[in-house]
Amino acid sequence: MACGLSDSVFLFMCPHQKLRGSREILAHCSPSPGICYLKGDRLLQKGIRHRQFLFPKRTKVLQAVAIPVVTSPTDSADYRKKLAESYGFKQIGEPLPEDVKLKDVIDTLPKKVFEIDDAKAWRSVLISVTSYALGLIMISKAPWYLLPLAWAWTGTAITGFFVIGHDCAHKSFSKNKLVEDIVGTLAFMPLIYPYEPWRFKHDQHHAKTNMLSEDTAWHPVWKEEFDSSPVLRKAIIYGYGPFRTWMSIAHWLIWHFDVNKFRPSEVKRVKISLACVFAFIAIGWPLVIYKTGIMGWIKFWLMPWLGYHFWMSTFTMVHHSAPHIPFKSSNEWNAAQAQLNGTVHCDYPRWIEILCHDISVHIPHHISPRIPSYNLRAAHKSLQENWGKYLNEANWSWRLMKTIMTLCHVYDKEQNYVSFEQLAPEESQPITFLKKVMPDHA
Structure with missing residues (x-):
């Protein structure tokens, strides 16, 4: 009006x-x-x-x-402030000038943030192994009503395994590349994640962040697929609505186990990773079931694994989904805008950031994936000093999650996103439900 x-x-x-x-x-x-x-x-x-x-x-x-x-x-700073409050952000960054190149941003970072420190890298391994072992003890000792807390801790702890493998894939864990491949493969195995297939597709995500068709990590729904069939439309509404914090499971299944999705030069390494994952399933799962039964497998592996996927989905969508951040076609895409101005920094409770090795400090990671996780905070501080007014920053909150899960749905060139409620109001009861039950406060 x-x-x-x-x-x-x-x-x-x-x-x-x-x-x-x-x-x-x-x-x-x-x-x-x-x-x-x-x-x-x-x-x-x-x-x-x-x-x-x-x-x-x-x-x-x-x-x-x-x-x-x-x-x-x-x-207008006042406009951006109102928009930030509405969406659940601390700050919505100013548009980055078109003449700024990604190299201009990288050149402002201190050289020390790119340095690999073996002691810090192995300390992160120690933190993850220790916190995971503590989680398993908690699960074994906790009464039934405390099990959700034990699962939340253990799922967060094994997310740290993923971040270690993530550093290995970006060649920022060790100066020895064979060590990186071995550690990355071992870190991913309990997650049933094939290391090399994930690495190949994740490299594409960094090369084409927020590119509408080419980004392999996360992008809006396309209108054509939303309208393609009633069954798919209903699945999309639930997947990008109430089940969005577990959508990485679908991504995991679709992208990482089909050898035909990879170039011929990649297939050999893909098959080695798949063999490692299937070996873990063939040996590890029967041992767990033999010792603890099917319920033990659910308690000790499945529930923490679902906790890991909650963080995998949440981190990814918060980093790359906001109503004001566009996905662009390849001919309009700008690397500096996508990586600096189109990636979100989000602060989580400190225990989560410790167990997950600061993966939420995500803007510097997109400026250069070669920055080790233990240097991300120093790199972010530098970005704040030199490019602070262009950064999108948030605290993790109900308001932020509600914005993403109820607004960021179908791609629209003018508005960035159109919600399911606008396109199919009679079928969007899951979104209406989320609007009612998710609080607006932080």
């Missing part, structure tokens, strides 16, 4: 003059209620010349309405 009113006032004030290029004027409404602004390729340019072109000098009142139109509210 506010946008419609703005349009009416704008056109009413100049009934006698034809607006050339008026098709370029858009009334753009944010997903946040009550935030609305006019947008146009010509109107966003500042200068007296444009005001004179649109409005005759003899119309005095027109000078008053020209002021908010010629300056985009997206450039």
Whole structure:
């Protein structure tokens, strides 16, 4: 209604003059209620010349309405602050200038953040192994009503295994590359994650972050697939709605076990990783079942594994999903904008960040994947000092999760996302349910 009113006032004030290029004027409404602004390729340019072109000098009142139109509210700190509060962010970054290159950002980072420290790397292994062992003891000793807490701890602890393998895949764990491949494979095995297939696809995610079709980690739903069949539409609504914090399980199954998804030069290493994973299943699972029974397998492996996937899904979607962050086609994509301005830093409770080796400090990791996890905080501090106004930062909260799970659905070039409720309101009861039960506060 506010946008419609703005349009009416704008056109009413100049009934006698034809607006050339008026098709370029858009009334753009944010997903946040009550935030609305006019947008146009010509109107966003500042200068007296444009005001004179649109409005005759003899119309005095027109000078008053020209002021908010010629300056985009997206450039306003107050606008970004309101948007941040609405979405659950601490800060929404200013748009990064188009002439900034990724190398410009990398060159501002201290050289020491790229240095590999074997002692710190192996300390992270010790933290993960110790915290996982403690988790297994907690599961074995806890009464039934405390088991969820034990599972939450253990699932978070084995997420640390993933982060260690993640560093190995990026060649930021050890100077010895054979050691990295061995440690990465062993770290991924309890997660039933084939190391090499994941590494190949994850490299593509870093090369094409927030690229609409090519990013292999996370992207919006496409309208074509949403409309393709009623069954798929219902599955997508549930998957990107209430089950979104476990969607990495679907990604794990689809992307990492099909040899045909990899280049011929990659297939040999893919098969070795698959053999390691299947060997763990063939030996490890029967041993667990033999010692503890099927219920023991559920208690000691399955539930922590689901806890790991909760973090895998949550970290990924929070890092790369926000209503104001676009996914772009390859011909419009800019590396610096995607990695610095299109990746989200999120602060979690400290115990989670310790067990997960600061994987949530994600912007510097996308600026350069060669930065070891134990140097990410120092790198982020440098980015804040040099590029702070362009960063998107948040605290993990119900408000943030609610925004992502109820708004960030189907890709739209103009709005970035359109929610399922807008496209299929009669089928979007899961989203309506989330809006009711998820709190708006932090």
